[in-house]
Amino acid sequence: MARAVLVREPIDPARLLASVEDDAHGAALLFLGVVRDHVAGRAVRGIRYEAYEEMAADVLGAIVTEACRLLGTDRITVEHRVGALAVGEVSLGIAVSSPHRAEAYDASRYIIEEVKRRLPVWKQERYAEGGEAWVEGALPPAGPGRGPRP
Amino acid sequence: MARAVLVREPIDPARLLASVEDDAHGAALLFLGVVRDHVAGRAVRGIRYEAYEEMAADVLGAIVTEACRLLGTDRITVEHRVGALAVGEVSLGIAVSSPHRAEAYDASRYIIEEVKRRLPVWKQERYAEGGEAWVEGALPPAGPGRGPRP
């Protein structure tokens, strides 16, 4: 049931919430990351998100699998948008539901923190005054090493 | 801008989210408390919420004012429903938005925990097999004492 995808079309918050509905669950939580109109005092007119798409799909799937273990259910839907977004558009939607609230908050927060830490996605801010710049991001974790040749 | 109300009509999640939208904010979080179809192994067909309405409105307002201080913005909307709810209906909706995610999670969580701790609201479970019972809740905090007669 859990779903984690990169999308090019706008994210629909109501659809995300509906996708995790479950009559056995008392808590639903929806996080939305939204493009802001300024960063560090500079007016922004939009952000372009770029992904290493094949790898990002795998990493997002792994993050959601880990979050399902925290949540104790598989009612998680995550969509990360790529492409050119305007101010106010949703870049990331995370919907979770669970029988109780504590797990829902923990799982949702885990997903957003891991996305920031390791999802191979980059964003380029486009400034109102003209010009653009890649956002300085987080150094991703090194891999475990592939081990000796088989 | 912050709004905290008891409502008799169904809660509309999309409207809650829209009410906290702000182009300066990069994170929005929506919590929904939903009526579950069972409690402790018993099938439930609905829950009736009762409130000490005048006091609950005050307490909910105070909780939201406190949460605004945590959040650093006044973009909070909370609706708590009263009356008879069916399984799957939303009993509580909390929408917050803020420039950054950490404050949004903290403020949202603060509100739900304080609602559970001190909002003068009660719920009566109605069981599928017939019968009903008031849910054993949390002992609310004692007041500070009114002090000597003026």
Place this chain on the structure above:
Amino acid sequence: MPLIVRTLFFAAYRDLAGEPSAEVELPDGARVSDLVACLRERGGAFARLPPRPAVALNRCYASLEDELRAGDEVALIPPVAGG
């Protein structure tokens, strides 16, 4: 001079009281705890009210030791279960 205090019952306490509110007459200087004791002494289902319930005075959580004044609204507050 005796006080008349309006007292509200909610949820499980209303079921016990059999009514949502009562006017209770108390001697001057009475405290909230005296109001609760007075109700419990009425007997019947009232006797099943807890001896030290949570209380609100004029819509704020209060102490059983608070002194009552004319015109006060007291509510007996069962353990709360919102959300």
Place this chain on the structure above:
Amino acid sequence: MPLIVRTLFFAAYRDLAGEPSAEVELPDGARVSDLVACLRERGGAFARLPPRPAVALNRCYASLEDELRAGDEVALIPPVAGG
């Protein structure tokens, strides 16, 4: 026998490289770090690639010490900024 390794550049690194990917020929036994060194030695904008970038090998985060094999896909990963 030399290896041909497909190398991907993203975001700021693609801007530096001026292209999204390159085929790099390396001696047998080369490690990911050798691939990065080889690219930097091409000079020009490539020389501005960091000496020890984060890397992915076949779509998993990897170590610069990993030994390369024929058919590997290596990606140089700038600091990530999803969400």
